[in-house]
Amino acid sequence: MSGVNKNIVILISGGGSNMAAILKTAQKHHWREQFGARVAAVISNKADAQGLVFAREQGIATAVLDHRAFASREAFDAELMAAIDHHNPVLVVLAGFMRILTPGFVAHYAGRIINIHPSLLPAFTGLNTHQRAIDMGCKFAGVTVHRVTAELDHGDILEQAVVPVLPGDTAQTLAERVLTQEHLIYPRAVERLLEKMA
Incomplete structure (x- = not known):
């Protein structure tokens, strides 16, 4: 398959490490040739998001929409939809995009939007997942890739990875261990969705 007809748009708010993991996998596994797919754009609600720098270095189109410049959440989302739809994406990938949609x-x-959440959903929806898992005495934590629905951190589970909670873990050390798994399962989840579209 030579032509590219499957665009992916990634939304970030910060460092974009999951976005970078997806971009690296797309190159390494030749998504363009294999699936006719590419990451067409990376959009952030923060101009200083470090992930934008990496995306630009990879030749990916970037855009910034500062949510604070809009009178309402709806107005921001309407403008964000216009920016995304410009690329006619088959997938919208939330990679540390810190906005409630x-x-x-x-x-x-x-059916086209997915997210990654740092817990084993349906446990610990929302924020502070690692500290909450430690406080509850969980022996295991983890990460979930899921389809996005109107209900926060619900939707069909696409991939999960389990990480042990070790004695002496802090929210930070647990988050770092979970992040290594995020970088493995998020690109895999995207790739599996592309396979189904092929």
Whole structure:
């Protein structure tokens, strides 16, 4: 398959390590040749997001939409949809995008939008997942890739990885161990979705 007809748009708010892992896998596994797929754009709600630098270095189109410049969440999401739709994506990938999305946004991309969450969903939705897992005495923590629905951190589970909670773990040490798994399972989840579209 020579032509590229499957665009992926990634949304970030910070360092973009999961975005970078996806880009590296796309190159290493030849997504363009194998699936006719490419990461077409990386969009952030923060101009200083470090992930934008990496994306630009890879020749990926980038855009910044500062949510603080909009009067409402709906107004921001409407502009964000326009920026995403410019690339006609088959997948919208949330990679550390720290915004709660409106139901209208989620409905617009129904079946095409995925997220990664640092817990074994359905446990520990929302924030502070690692500290909450430690506080509850969990023996295992982990990470989940899931389809995005209007309900926060719900939706079909696509991939999960389990990480042990070790004696003496802090939220930071556990987060670092989970992150290494995130970088493995998120690109794999995207690749499996592309395989199904092929």
